Amino acid sequence: MITRSSGKSRSDEVQAWYEQYGPALVAYACSILGDRGSAEDVLQQVFLKLLKGNIEVPGPAAKTYLFRAVRNTAFNLGQRNRRNVALDECQQWFEAPAELLHWSMKLESAIRGLPVEQSEVLTMKIWGEMTFDEIATVLEVPMNTVASRYRYAIAKLRELMQPIEVQK
Amino acid sequence: MNMKNDDEKFESFLREYRPRALEPLHIEQQERTRRRQFVFGSLVAAAAAALVVAMFTISNPSRWTHLPKDTEAPASAEQLINQQPLTIGKANALLARAPSVKAAVDQMAFKSQTTQLSKGKHSALAVLSQENIKL
Numbered sequence: 492m493i494t495r496s497s498g499k500s501r502s503d504e505v506q507a508w509y510e511q512y513g514p515a516l517v518a519y520a521c522s523i524l525g526d527r528g529s530a531e532d533v534l535q536q537v538f539l540k541l542l543k544g545n546i547e548v549p550g551p552a553a554k555t556y557l558f559r560a561v562r563n564t565a566f567n568l569g570q571r572n573r574r575n576v577a578l579d580e581c582q583q584w585f586e587a588p589a590e591l592l593h594w595s596m597k598l599e600s601a602i603r604g605l606p607v608e609q610s611e612v613l614t615m616k617i618w619g620e621m622t623f624d625e626i627a628t629v630l631e632v633p634m635n636t637v638a639s640r641y642r643y644a645i646a647k648l649r650e651l652m653q654p655i656e657v658q659k
Numbered sequence: 660m661n662m663k664n665d666d667e668k669f670e671s672f673l674r675e676y677r678p679r680a681l682e683p684l685h686i687e688q689q690e691r692t693r694r695r696q697f698v699f700g701s702l703v704a705a706a707a708a709a710l711v712v713a714m715f716t717i718s719n720p721s722r723w724t725h726l727p728k729d730t731e732a733p734a735s736a737e738q739l740i741n742q743q744p745l746t747i748g749k750a751n752a753l754l755a756r757a758p759s760v761k762a763a764v765d766q767m768a769f770k771s772q773t774t775q776l777s778k779g780k781h782s783a784l785a786v787l788s789q790e791n792i793k794l
Contacts, residue, residue: 505684506684509681509684513681513684514677514678514679514680514681515678517678517679517681518678527679531681531682534681538684583679584678584679585676585677585678585679586676586677586678586679586680587675587676587677588675591675591676595676598673598676617670617673617674618674618676618677618678645666645669645670648669648673649665649666649669652669
């Protein structure tokens with residue numbers, strides 16, 4: 492049983508987590524499920540459970556707890572066919588400066604092209620701004636495994652995004 | 660070393676893409692929905708309880724009148740008051756028929772003695788009232 496120590500009201504605390512980690516969590520769920528609609532559903536489920544349930548989360552470990560909860564919920568929902576998801580502009584995962592916006596769909600497509608084990612590590616590291624240690628806690632794997640998955644992910648993504656990187 | 664720099668540059672490039680913002684979490688709406696569900700549940704429970712009580716009352720009417728077996732035959736309030744002696748059973752029956760408890764008690768408390776004495780017998784109270792007692 493995890494315990495909560497802050498004096499904030501429950502809904503304020505959950506609201507603060509949603510605002511702080513929500514975008515990164517939904518990107519993470521996208522990396523598992525392949526589409527933003529399902530990813531947002533997962534996030535709703537997790538946060539509603541936090542609001543309704545008697546689950547208590549410690550402030551410092553909230554981030555890893557939330558990523559783990561999103562991961563479990565996403566895997567329970569079942570991975571969809573990530574590579575064949577229709578690319579809809581309304582369902583884009585990322586925002587970017589105007590000059591890069593054109594390439595965001597390419598980036599999403601490239602992330603979908605990675606194995607889930609690599610894409611989830613990449614998402615947690617880059618957009619979740621997590622350390623290898625934190626990622627290892629979420630995934631319950633050794634830190635070296637996380638580091639090597641990340642290196643493979645970066646190498647493959649660079650390969651897939653090479654033309655964009657050259658232009659930049 | 661060069662490879663590491665390239666990776667760092669690529670990571671910086673990736674970080675220029677930010678995950679899209681989310682719609683606000685509708686906590687209030689959720690709470691309102693929960694409150695509405697609670698009120699609806701309470702109403703359903705109250706209706707079910709009322710239905711059960713009504714069905715029970717209809718199927719067992721004698722349990723709710725508190726009439727003892729000897730007074731189950733139809734009898735008016737007047738008849739019950741005139742019957743002597745006034746037993747607990749009769750008092751119960753009177754209470755069950757009276758419009759209010761106060762009315763029933765008033766009827767019992769202030770009802771004059773209506774028992775007729777047989778010929779040749781006198782009420783002790785009447786005899787005593789006729790005697791001249793010198794103190």
